[in-house]
Amino acid sequence: MLKLQSAPFVWIAFSVTSFISSNALAQSQVGPVLQRAAVVEDYTLPDHTGLKPPVFYEPWDLMNGIRRAEFGADLLSPRTFLPLFDPRPMESQIDMSKVDNPFGFTPLNPIFQGPLEVPLRPIRALEHVLYEQCSTMSNIYYTLVMQSLSRTLPGEGNFAGVGRLDANFLTVLAKTPGLGTSAVQILFRQHNVFGQPSDWTPGGASGSYFFMDSLQNANNSTLNIVSFQQGLLDDRVVLSVGKMHPNQFFMLNFYANDESRQFLNGSFDGNSVFQPAQGTYSPGFVAQIIPCDDIYVNAAIFDLADYPGNSFQNINAGLYWAGVEVGWTPNWLGTFSRYNVTFGTTNAGNQSYSGYGDVTGIKQTNSMIGFLGQQQIGDWLGVFAEYGLGESTGAVAQQELSVGVSIVRPFGRPDDDFGIAFAWTKPNNNYGNEIPGSEPQSASVLETFYRLQLTNSLQLSPDLQVSFDPASGDGSPVVALGLRLKMQF
Numbered sequence: 001m002l003k004l005q006s007a008p009f010v011w012i013a014f015s016v017t018s019f020i021s022s023n024a025l026a027q028s029q030v031g032p033v034l035q036r037a038a039v040v041e042d043y044t045l046p047d048h049t050g051l052k053p054p055v056f057y058e059p060w061d062l063m064n065g066i067r068r069a070e071f072g073a074d075l076l077s078p079r080t081f082l083p084l085f086d087p088r089p090m091e092s093q094i095d096m097s098k099v100d101n102p103f104g105f106t107p108l109n110p111i112f113q114g115p116l117e118v119p120l121r122p123i124r125a126l127e128h129v130l131y132e133q134c135s136t137m138s139n140i141y142y143t144l145v146m147q148s149l150s151r152t153l154p155g156e157g158n159f160a161g162v163g164r165l166d167a168n169f170l171t172v173l174a175k176t177p178g179l180g181t182s183a184v185q186i187l188f189r190q191h192n193v194f195g196q197p198s199d200w201t202p203g204g205a206s207g208s209y210f211f212m213d214s215l216q217n218a219n220n221s222t223l224n225i226v227s228f229q230q231g232l233l234d235d236r237v238v239l240s241v242g243k244m245h246p247n248q249f250f251m252l253n254f255y256a257n258d259e260s261r262q263f264l265n266g267s268f269d270g271n272s273v274f275q276p277a278q279g280t281y282s283p284g285f286v287a288q289i290i291p292c293d294d295i296y297v298n299a300a301i302f303d304l305a306d307y308p309g310n311s312f313q314n315i316n317a318g319l320y321w322a323g324v325e326v327g328w329t330p331n332w333l334g335t336f337s338r339y340n341v342t343f344g345t346t347n348a349g350n351q352s353y354s355g356y357g358d359v360t361g362i363k364q365t366n367s368m369i370g371f372l373g374q375q376q377i378g379d380w381l382g383v384f385a386e387y388g389l390g391e392s393t394g395a396v397a398q399q400e401l402s403v404g405v406s407i408v409r410p411f412g413r414p415d416d417d418f419g420i421a422f423a424w425t426k427p428n429n430n431y432g433n434e435i436p437g438s439e440p441q442s443a444s445v446l447e448t449f450y451r452l453q454l455t456n457s458l459q460l461s462p463d464l465q466v467s468f469d470p471a472s473g474d475g476s477p478v479v480a481l482g483l484r485l486k487m488q489f
């Protein structure tokens with residue numbers, strides 16, 4: 001039997017958080033259920049900014065083929081935004097007595113009424129003013145994850161907390177007839193590790209192959225996204241340039257794309273075969289095209305020598321990742337359907353790139369292909385499956401397969417979520433403690449979570465991960481018990 005050295009922390013955390021009333025992002029489920037925001041009715045933004053919950057603002061079966069393709073491409077094409085430079089009344093329309101819910105979200109179905117909803121009205125009123133007068137959508141939230149490991153390597157701690165503050169802003173500059181939307185995006189993050197050194201990670205401490213807490217970043221404060229977009233042909237073509245995340249546009253899993261509210265393990269958010277592109281924010285250029293109904297094409301090139309903690313310092317290193325994704329968004333079952341194939345190539349193999357900004361100067365070309373299918377069944381069940389195949393000299397993995405299920409209305413609660421997923425990975429050559437040139441041992445992981453909507457602005461998610469066949473240690477499975485608290489300001 002596995003013995004959890006710090007298991008009591010879970011019960012303590014549950015007891016403490018039951019008395020807490022603060023703010024967490026109240027995001028709804030994936031599905032055809034119509035839940036329009038009171039102010040922002042048709043707002044979409046690439047997921048990694050944290051500004052786009054996977055909510056259908058119109059029923060899937062009532063969308064036309066172009067709208068479905070736009071949603072599948074994660075295309076930013078807000079229709080109800082009043083552009084920044086359009087005339088507008090200068091007086092605020094905010095009624096402080098009515099701003100109780102997190103900005104941009106409809107009333108939810110919480111268990112408790114949070115006493116901090118009223119004190120936070122000034123912040124939320126300011127968000128309304130930014131939207132009305134400055135055409136700026138803002139979203140600020142804090143996520144805390146506590147994890148305890150069943151075993152660790154010698155000298156490593158088995159318990160830590162990781163906190164992350166996200167501050168997201170999008171400003172719609174103009175909407176030009178015949179062209180499309182001009183917009184600027186900014187994402188700032190601040191990370192902290194509690195109880196362990198700042199470079200501590202649950203995967204590194206236990207010897208697990210898997211990144212068991214995608215919330216964590218080695219850099220304390222980072223400007224992750226600074227980008228500009230311009231639409232063409234009435235937003236049938238959208239061009240973006242700046243510092244972005246490749247996973248916004250490639251192998252994006254709507255059921256597992258947000259570690260602050262869905263799965264924590266990095267193998268479900270993107271695909272490890274596409275690393276390091278799937279694990280960084282870096283300068284790049286992206287073209288998103290909607291050629292016809294239910295079809296989208298995303299193409300991009302990114303600089304891989306730069307990372308969240310810097311901006312453009314290492315462009316001259318010459319490391320790149322380029323990719324093309326073709327997606328299909330049919331109206332199957334009258335609910336969300338998205339299927340894509342993704343091709344990528346990079347000169348950053350495992351001999352030239354070993355982490356954020358760690359460039360050896362050795363370039364090694366590698367190519368990869370990935371498949372991802374996502375299907376909503378009814379208004380309560382979502383399923384996904386993805387597979388990636390790359391070369392043995394790639395940066396992280398040769399193959400990775402993951403499957404998962406999301407129950408978006410557990411116990412009839414529309415704002416809760418239950419997820420369970422399994423991933424199998426074959427690492428690249430020369431990974432972990434393998435003999436150089438030998439065939440590496442495969443690894444697998446199982447994760448499940450339940451997200452509970454405690455108040456309108458507080459979410460609590462117990463999380464369990466089991467990592468099998470870790471790369472280091474005594475070979476026994478690693479169990480990680482986690483508890484996540486998300487607070488929306």
